[in-house]
Amino acid sequence: MQQLSNEQRIAQLIARFNEQSGRAVTELPSWHFCDNEQDANDCALLVLNGVKQATTPSLYWFKANNETLPEVGDLAIFTNWQGQPLGIIETVSVTITAFNQINADYAALEGEGDKSLEYWQHVHWDYYQRELAGTGYQCHPEMPLVCEQFRLVFKESE
Template identity: 60%
Template sequence: MHKGADILSDSACHKSVQTICEDYFHHLNQPFQRLDSWHFCDNEKDANTCLSLVIAGIKKATSPSLWWYQANGFELPKVGDLNVVTDWQGVAHCIIKTVRVAVIPFEEIDADYALLEGEGDKSLEYWQRVHWDYYHRELKETEFQPEKSMPIICEEFEVVFRLGGK
C-alpha cells in the first residue's frame, strides 16, 4: 500500500515526530528541520504491517495515485524528500528519503516494482489486487474513478534514520 491520506499537521503530531527530527539533524550536525509525518494505508492493521516491512528493509516503495494527489492539492514527491513514517497512532519510527519517483499507468506496473513494495507474497498479482481495492477507497471522495490506465506515483525510498538513532 502507500501513504495514508493524513499528513499530520504540527499540532496533531506525536512528540516522537519532534524527537526523531531533532535526533536526525543533530546526528548530521545540521540545523533542525520539521519533516512531514504520515503513516501508510487507510487502516491500522495494514499501516502497522507496512511500517514493520519498512523497518525490516523489505518495503522500499509506495504507490499513491496521481489523482489522489491532485484531488487533495498535495505537492508531488521528489527525489531527496525526507519524511517521518509513523505507526497508525502517529508514533514516529523512522525517516525515509525518496530516491526515485516515476509516474506509471497502473496497468504498466511490473513484477520488479511489486517486489520493491514488499507486501503480501510480493507478486505482481498480489500488488494489483490489493492496490486496485485501495485505489477505489482512496478515490471514493474525489471526482476520479480508478481505471487501468490511471497514473500511479511510484516512489522508491530508503530508511536513513530510526527512532533512537539506530
C-alpha cells in the same frame, strides 16, 4: 512518568536525526502508510525491516487533495497508525506509471504480501477504489500512479 505526545516524539526524532546526520532539519512531514490500522502498521514494520522500499498512491489522490508530488531528496517521517514516529525515509526516485504498466520488480519493492505482481494488483486495486471514493476520479487500468521509491535513513530507537 509522563507519556510524550506524538508531536514531542517527532521533535525528538528530528533532533536525533540531525545529531546523527549532521543536518539541520527543523520540520518534516509525517504520515502513515495505507488507509487502515492493520496495513499501516504492517507496512511500517516492513520499512523498518528493509523490505518495503516503495509506495504508490494514485496521481488522482494528489490532485484531489491538492498535494504536491514527492521529489528526489525529500525526507519524511513515517508513523504507525497511532501517529507515533518510527523513522525517516528519503525519496530516491519518483515516476508516473499507469496501473497496468507496473511490473513485478516494482511490486516486489513495495514488499507487501508475497511480493508478487498479482498480489500487488489485487490489494492496490482495492486500495485505489477506497482512496478515490468521493473524489470524482475513477479507477481504470491506465490510471496514473506516483511510484515513489525510498530508502530508510533513520530508525527511531526504543
